[in-house]
Amino acid sequence: MMNDPLFHPGWIRFNEQRWGLSAEPLTLAPDKGDAWKLETVLYRNSHGRLVTPPRNPHLPVAFHCASERPASRNRRKRLALTRLADYLQQCEFGGSLSLSSIVDDVRPFEWANMAARPRFTYHLDIATREQAIDPSARKKARKCQRLGYRCEVTEDYDAVAECLAGPEVRKGFDYRLDATELARLAELMGADHFACFLARNAQGEAMGTRVCLYAPGGHALAWSAGMKTEAMKDGVNNLVAEEALNFFDRQGCSVFDFIGANIAPVAEMKEAWGGRLVCHYAISQRGIRQLAREAYVTARTIMRRESK
Incomplete structure (x- = not known):
């Protein structure tokens, strides 16, 4: 395998x-x-x-x-x-x-x-994550839930692409992915290797997403993520990451690769999840x-x- x-x-x-x-x-x-x-x-x-x-x-x-x-x-x-x-x-x-x-x-x-x-990147051991994650990361996810956010695995690729556009606007880069490309990748890899997590607010609006690739029993890769600017203060990124970790634990995955830790603000955010610097x-x-x-x-x- x-x-x-x-x-x-x-x-x-x-x-x-x-x-x-x-x-x-x-x-x-x-x-x-x-x-x-x-x-x-x-x-x-x-x-x-x-x-x-x-x-x-x-x-x-x-x-x-x-x-x-x-x-x-x-x-x-x-x-x-x-x-x-x-x-x-x-x-x-x-x-x-x-x-x-x-x-x-x-x-x-x-x-x-x-x-x-x-x-550099961070590898988090999924089985022992409870002892590794900083309480502040959990706290932000709980805050998001109290505000009425809910996260789910989704096939709504239009909503996923809409959330991915958030960091593109803020940071001036291009994921070069639209809903059609996401749907095609999902078809090529199948639901047992490709998953999109989507957080919606209390009004049902899509506010944050994480697109992951994974091998059951192996590694899960945090391939792409996007949060709308107005939701960042609500801790939506933490809620989506937590949901992804719970999902991959159920799939028997061993490691969650946060993909990249070369920019100071990004590294600071990711290190709170307790992964090993790789x-x-x-x-x-x-x-x-x-x-x-x-x-x-x-x-x-x-x-x-x-x-x-």
């Missing part, structure tokens, strides 16, 4: 259709035996370059090892990632490749003359621009030291 819902065939198909990409499932293994296996899904654009598709938090990676001994597992994982780095070294990138947090050793990529930039990496090739940037940073560091 794959823990990451980004391995789902419907998700892969959505990326191909929505962004005009070609998916390239990749399986690496030793030349002999079955001591380890690494699986991932890469995507190529129309020019044949490897890319991370829009709206993908990472490229999924699964590592299987026949031994649980730390020494054997570490060595075999290094060998597997070295094979992946060798493969990527032969390809042309169309941008950086954001890899799953399963890739926690970036040395093979650096040895292959690639650059690795750390990115690092994953964006891999890029060392072209002229990357080398120039590294030279600039090195020169500035030397100048600062000499000026002291």
